[in-house]
Amino acid sequence: MTRLLSILTIVIAIIVIWYAGAARMNAQWEYDQAERADKTVTFMEILPNTMAQERPILPAPHQVAEELWKTTVEKKVTSKRSLLYHTWITFNATFLGFIFGAGLGILLAVGIVHNRAMDMSVMPWVIASQTIPVLALAPMMIVVLNALNMEGVVAKAMISTYLSFFAVVVGMVKGLRSPDAMQLDLMRTYNASGWQAFWRLRLPSSLPFLFPSLKIAAAASLIGAVVAEMTLSQDGGLGARLLNGSYYGQTMMIWAALIGASVLAGVLVAAVGLTGQITLKRMGFTR
Amino acid sequence: MSVVSASDLSLTFETNDGPVHALSDVNLSIEAGDFVSFIGPSGCGKTTFLRVIADLEQPTGGEITVNCVSPEEARLKRAYGYVFQAAGLYPWRTIGGNIRLPLEIMGISKAEQADRVSRVLELVELAGFEKKFPWQLSGGMQQRASIARALAFDADLLLMDEPFGALDEIVRDHLNEQLLALWARTEKTICFVTHSIPEAVYLSTKIVVMSPRPGRIIDVIDSPLPKERLLDIRESAEFLEVAARVREGLRAGHSYED
Secondary structure, eight states, X not given: OHHHHHHHHHHHHHHHHHHHHHHHHHHHHHHHHHHHTTOOOOHHHHHHHHTSOSSOSSOOHHHHHXXXXXHHTSSOTTSTTOHHHHHHHHHHHHHHHHHHHHHHHHHHHHHHHHOHHHHHHHHHHHHHHTTSOHHXXXXXXXXXXXXXXXXXXXXXXHHHHHXXXXXXXXXXXXXXXXXXXXXXXXXXXXXXXXXXXXXXXXXXXXXXXXXXXXXXXXHHHHHHHHHHHHHSGGGOSHHHHHHHHXXXXXXXXXXXXXXXXXXXXXXXXXXXXXXXXXXXXXXXSOO | OEEEEEEEEEEEEEETTEEEEEEEEEEEEEETTOEEEEEOSTTSSHHHHHHHHTTSSOOSEEEEEETTXXXXXXXXXXXXXXXXXXXXXXXXXXXXXXXXXXXXXXXOOHHHHHHHHHHHHHHTTOTTOTTSOGGGSOHHHXXXXXXXXXXXXXXXXXXXXXXXXXXXXXXXXXXHHHHHHHHHXXXXXXXXXXXXXXXXXXXXXXXXXXXXXXXXXXXXXXOOSOSSOOGGGGGSHHHHHHHHHHHHHXXXXXXXXX
């Protein structure tokens, strides 16, 4: 109850600040209009208008809500004007990229933990890969992948993979190395092979480390998909909506797409989190 | 036939602060069916010696055989079960699953696995707990489960590294009694590391008193106590005599000095 109340307080504060900002930022346009018509107006007179402009600099919350309603409930999901249609496109690239990223991350981590050469050589590159701004890299990668006749959704998923595998590598390496010396000694007293120790000890021990990494990977994967869609905007998706919105000054469209993206991110992260909770509970890690 | 035979065994760790003599000129022979306790202050090499028997550490000098072969060969033949200070049960496996772990690794058939699990659970008085997870058991019960795990593959030698060190004294007394009963029933050879004098004297047929810097054997005491012992024996004159000799050995090894 207290938690709900504190969340609500913040939400209300944001909305109040948002309205104040909208009035302040959109007022200039109203003043200019009045000047052209040779009229003098007071701030109170134009206040209602600042909340109802067609192309406001900062749309008011209710305008964004209206846009969301129009593009989700009132449009068919197959329509190119439906936000759900574009969210679905983004989800596809995000999900595919997440699966690739998780798979690549786990494989690299297994290699790093079991192979000294990989431990020394791969990790610096993994870290370096994340220092390159993805915004600069994405268009080049898309162009190259397109030239290789790769399908759009796979090309976009590659950007998602690029962003999401990092968290999985880091978490999984830590997880695979989490068994202590005693547990490794125990395996040695059984004369267990490396594979047996991996399947029976290292892999199960790594799961509590893997799931938090997967949550981060899911969010990163979505960012990758959105960035990729800005390059491949003809295919649609939330990224394309953001781009088109800013081309045509459709600020309401941008804000609606932003909210769509954050809701999608929230749902994905929550889904991964829930899967993790259920898995760890069923395995007996948590009571 | 000696189960463990060490002659002039030494082990030196090279550290940044110079060499550490964990074991120096250790001569010892352990016969089949012995219950041997290793006692001494920390740093005396008692755990290191146990780990050398288990092929978890490599000696830097001298000879040691386990079941008449090198420790490595003995380990590859799965000649011993090792019980660590912490139970170290896998939280994601049930008690039964934990005991099955070595059996799975050793490729023992499913039917045989089930058989052995129920047999060793009975030995450590945990029958009926097979399907419970470790967190549902008390610390003492978890340690008993880890003993069951070490017994499951029927090695004749049981190496125990302060297995009851983290438990309170009442639980410890009870587990000591149970361990003696188990030893009597299974006729295994047990090497037991401890730093409790009463525990060492109560359990052992042979007590090895050790001292640090360098880690060495000060005294080996063959206990005059009968094989069958109740907890009350700890008030007997014989018991106190042995305990006094252990303490004497520790003092001679400067174990009571800083």
